[in-house]
Amino acid sequence: MNELRERLGVEQSTLSQQLAVLRSRRFVVTQRSGTTIRYQISDPAIWRLLDSAREIFENQLVSVQTEIDDLRQASRQAG
Numbered sequence: 001m002n003e004l005r006e007r008l009g010v011e012q013s014t015l016s017q018q019l020a021v022l023r024s025r026r027f028v029v030t031q032r033s034g035t036t037i038r039y040q041i042s043d044p045a046i047w048r049l050l051d052s053a054r055e056i057f058e059n060q061l062v063s064v065q066t067e068i069d070d071l072r073q074a075s076r077q078a079g
Contacts, residue, residue: 001037 005015019039022028027046031038041047 004039 001012001015001019005012008015019028022039023030026042028039029042031040
């Protein structure tokens with residue numbers, strides 16, 4: 001968990017809570033080896049879902065950025 005915590009830059013308690021939610025919803029499964037706990041996505045379809053969600057988010061972000069750029073340009077031309 002330390003590796004994941006460092007990579008994400010979050011507090012251990014926050015990460016533990018989020019992983020517990022994902023485990024309870026069966027999005028991740030765990031495998032214990034000594035003191036090490038490994039987390040794994042339970043269904044590869046979750047990755048496809050997340051990829052689709054990222055694509056939608058990025059498309060929306062591009063759209064909003066274009067609108068902001070258009071507004072800035074219109075403001076410069078008016079001013």
